[in-house]
């Protein structure tokens with residue numbers, strides 16, 4: 001069941017049309033990624049879902065509600081982590097959580113939340129004495145304190161060190177396992193690949209691709225390479241004729257095959273059928289990074 005349905009969403013700031021025609025759906029219980037270059041309109045799209053911005057056109061439904069018209073009913077059912085937010089400098093961690101918890105009918109246990117997000121030792125620490133990573137974790141905890149059905153997380157791990165990022169990913173998986181739907185705005189492809197069940201790429205005011213990370217890679221036409229040294233003669237024309245193969249080069253007995261989609265499976269399948277043993281096998285698979293760049297490349 002879709003918990004978020006966005007169809008034909010349009011939004012302009014003055015004369016600048018930021019969202020032209022944006023449509024996507026998010027299913028209950030999934031982690032959904034929203035990707036796109038700086039200024040693509042990701043935050044604007046998410047803010048239209050959160051009821052923080054009014055769309056100029058199109059429809060937006062979150063948990064079946066109109067985020068602007070039904071703002072009051074929706075507010076207690078969603079959690080929002082705002083990008084680059086600030087709290088009053090003297091406000092302590094524990095106080096901030098209590099303040100936010102008071103806005104919701106069924107808040108989470110604060111102690112448990114502090115433990116989960118590694119903030120148990122900072123209950124009395126004022127906001128301006130927190131490190132960047134601690135602030136980030138506090139904002140996530142604040143987004144979750146209301147026990148939301150849908151959590152919107154914008155630039156989740158920007159200020160975190162590598163260990164902090166991994167720990168956060170584990171917690172997001174736990175949030176998802178508890179049935180919370182997560183919408184993640186991210187610039188990090190590894191994060192999207194590790195966490196998201198599905199993702200959409202926003203560019204030029206439209207969704208240019210949507211699907212599982214693997215589908216995005218397959219559809220983008222991003223290329224991978226497979227290199228090896230066959231121990232028996234191999235007709236490279238047969239490799240070139242395989243589905244997905246876009247190029248074959250042979251140099252000093254080493255063969256490099258370039259391709260898209262599942263070309264590597266096709267090549268290894270052919271080698272297996274022919275009983276050709278290879279050495280020095282090297283695969284550089286196309287990543288979501290490549291796919292993202294291919295999908296959002298603007299040839300001037």
Ligand SMILES: Nc1ncnc2c1ncn2[C@@H]1O[C@H](COP(=O)(O)OP(=O)(O)OP(=O)(O)O)[C@@H](O)[C@H]1O
Pocket residue numbers: 013018036037038039040041042043044045
């Ligand atoms: N309140 C506003 N008034 C005018 N222009 C705005 C406003 N908010 C955003 N914009 C502009 O709209 C465009 C889209 O901004 P938005 O923050 O939605 O993009 P984004 O994809 O989230 O970007 P980033 O990845 O850099 O966070 C940008 O050009 C931005 O400067």
